[in-house]
Amino acid sequence: MDLSIIDANVALTLLLLLLIGMGPKIALVPFLEKTRHFDAETQRAVGRRMVITAVVTAIVLFATGALLMRLLHITGGAVAVGGAIILAILAINMVSGPGKKVEVETGVQEDPKHIAVYPLAVPYLLNPVGMTILIVASGEVVSIASAALVLGLILLVGAFDYLVFANIDKVSKRLNPTGLVISEVVFGILLTAVAVQLMVFGLGLLGIIAVAKH
Numbered sequence: 001m002d003l004s005i006i007d008a009n010v011a012l013t014l015l016l017l018l019l020i021g022m023g024p025k026i027a028l029v030p031f032l033e034k035t036r037h038f039d040a041e042t043q044r045a046v047g048r049r050m051v052i053t054a055v056v057t058a059i060v061l062f063a064t065g066a067l068l069m070r071l072l073h074i075t076g077g078a079v080a081v082g083g084a085i086i087l088a089i090l091a092i093n094m095v096s097g098p099g100k101k102v103e104v105e106t107g108v109q110e111d112p113k114h115i116a117v118y119p120l121a122v123p124y125l126l127n128p129v130g131m132t133i134l135i136v137a138s139g140e141v142v143s144i145a146s147a148a149l150v151l152g153l154i155l156l157v158g159a160f161d162y163l164v165f166a167n168i169d170k171v172s173k174r175l176n177p178t179g180l181v182i183s184e185v186v187f188g189i190l191l192t193a194v195a196v197q198l199m200v201f202g203l204g205l206l207g208i209i210a211v212a213k214h
Contacts, residue, residue, distance in 0.1 A: 003137065003146040011149060014133070018157045020194060021130025022054055024164045026090070029184050030124050031165065032172060034115050040169035046116045047165025053121035055158035058134055062150055065138030076136040080202025083132030088195035090127065094188030125161065129194060 003010065020026075031050070035043045069075065123131075134150075141147045164171060204211035 003140045003149075004142050006143075006145050006149055011153070014137070014150065015153050015156070017133045018130060018153050019160075020191070021128075021133050022058055022126045022154075022157055022161065024125070024161050025187055026094075026127050026191070027120060027124040028164075029094075029180060031120055031168070032175075032180075034110065034120060035112070035168075038112060042112055043168050044166055046112045046120070047168045048162065049113065049116035050120045050125055051158060051161045051165055053117050054126040054161070055154060057122060057126055058130060058154050058158070059151065061131060061134040062138050062154065065135035066141075069135065069139055075205065076139055077202045077205030077207075079135050080132050080198050080205060082202075083128040084195045084199035084202060086123070086128040087198065088192060090123070091188045091191035091195055094184050094191065129191075129198065132198065 027050070031047070035046055038046065069079065134154075137150050141150065200209070200211060203209045
């Protein structure tokens with residue numbers, strides 16, 4: 001990820017990665033599963049808290065990512081490989097068992113404040129792709145403009161998340177359960193491909209494999 005030159009292509013690539021890394025799609029099904037017993041106002045409150053927690057965590061990760069890598073003596077390649085492994089696990093679960101959690105839950109309501117932070121804000125809304133991108137970007141920032149670009153995109157994606165989850169009761173009425181399960185499987189397959197690409201990117205940064213440039 002080269003942030004030394006800021007142009008439309010870099011901005012669009014970062015936006016797409018952040019939409020995968022902290023957009024609403026991965027968190028949507030777990031959110032609906034975890035909050036299905038709550039009333040509409042509680043659902044909206046959980047959604048707002050989840051989004052705010054994810055955005056704040058994302059900003060903190062971006063602000064401290066480079067420092068953390070230095071302190072822990074790890075590289076961007078290692079972060080990418082680690083993120084790819086976790087993302088692959090999440091993606092495989094999406095493909096192999098959509099709706100599985102609904103079947104195994106006991107029906108006991110969980111504390112809305114707790115589930116808004118974990119597991120909904122992290123690792124579902126701010127998922128391994130987002131964490132990896134933010135930590136790597138933190139080490140690649142070379143100017144105020146590049147830092148402003150990343151922060152601006154975090155806030156933009158966060159605003160989109162807030163719009164979705166603060167109105168989740170209205171959004172959920174328009175969702176077809178069968179279509180949601182199908183989209184979960186399809187998106188899980190696409191995320192598995194993203195995990196593979198992230199793994200290749202990380203191994204390339206580590207010098208373990210040679211990555212062809214297109």
